[in-house]
Amino acid sequence: MENIDNTAAESAPEGFFRIALGVEYKGSRYRGWQRQATSVPSVQQTLEDALSTVADSPVVLHCAGRTDAGVHACGQVVHFDTRAVRSMKGWTMGANINLPHDISVAWAQEMPAHFHARFKAVARRYRYVIYNDQIRPAHLGQEVTWNHRPLDVERMSLAAEYLLGVHDFSAFRAGQCQAKSPVKNIHHLRVTRHGKMIVIDIRASAFLHHMVRNIAGVLMTIGAGERPVEWAREVLESRDRRTAAPTAHPFGLYLVQVEYQDEFVLPQRYIGPHFLTGYESLAADDPQAIC
The missing domain is CATH 3.30.70.660 (Pseudouridine synthase I, catalytic domain, C-terminal subdomain)
Structure with missing residues (x-):
């Protein structure tokens, strides 16, 4: 499911904004989340390219969980650091305009500098x-x-x-x-x-x-x-x-949900996948689930 990431849980550099995104994707045609050394498609590379267009500068993403080839997500959380000033709607809509049909940004939110999508x-x-x-x-x-x-x-x-x-x-x-x-x-x-x-x-x-x-x-x-x-x-x-x-x-x-410490309040959506929404019994004994 997840590989070990040796990247330190560092804060955003001074002068940068740390932006978190909620991401959905169909993993069928990707070799997993992680950017590959070769030219094979990955969710990370595709999303970074779209966000870099919006930011007009390179964007590097960190995710909550590195999904494998063929695996989907409707609750992936990622973050990136940028100097670009955009509204949260601008990040969301701008990314989606530049993304293929099988990846979608559900929300964007500015986070404290010490937030980390994986380590927190x-x-x-x-x-x-x-x-x-x-x-x-x-x-x-x-x-x-x-x-x-x-x-x-x-x-x-x-x-x-x-x-x-x-x-x-x-x-x-x-x-x-x-x-x-x-x-x-x-x-x-x-x-x-x-x-x-x-x-x-x-x-x-x-x-x-x-x-x-x-x-x-x-x-x-x-x-x-x-x-x-x-x-x-x-x-x-x-x-x-x-x-x-x-x-x-x-x-x-x-991957349907990632939970964080109470100090980090992120937007909440129903827990997917989409074709299961309406099955209230999936969440009946779980107060955190939103169907």
Whole structure:
């Protein structure tokens, strides 16, 4: 999910404004968030180019979470420093005019000089969306993960309980994960069905690389009846990636919310993705969720 960033959590230089943005994007045609050394498309580079046009000077972005290739976001938070004087509407509308259809800036806000999109975040929330039907969907094909096997949400929910709290998630991390510690704290992990859609909703202070997709792979295997509910605990306790299920497809994964310390008040929007708005039960037991 996230790679380690060695950049210091430094304040904006004197004479610069620190601007935060809320960003949405469809990750299907990008090689992830992070700017690449080669010419392959990335969300960061595309957004930096658009903002640099608005600022009439180079813009470098820092994000709350580096999403992988094919992964989406409807609650990404980024920041940049600039000397350019623009209204917040100017940053938002100016960026959107210069962006392709699959990236959108939802809001802009000037922040204190010591705000940092990544290092000041206290929690991140993802949703993994599964389309559960025998027939492959013609629509949303790159925005949901299709699973043709009938999935038992109750079994998936029971299995998810084993993963709550503070654990060593070595069995759920990618081999190339650069995190210093595999120990993470999952605050909530819920599985709900909404017609043919199944949503895995997970919130933690931080995530390992591929952690959510590996959790989704285990829960779908259990939901399909291929493994017992207790297998989730066995995988967790093994601390061995080889004991778990294959990594789930990236298209169903969304970064939906980033939370910050109380001193930083950012604009709040509904928690996506957009096609799930209206499912009030997704947020019924979470006062911070806006649907």
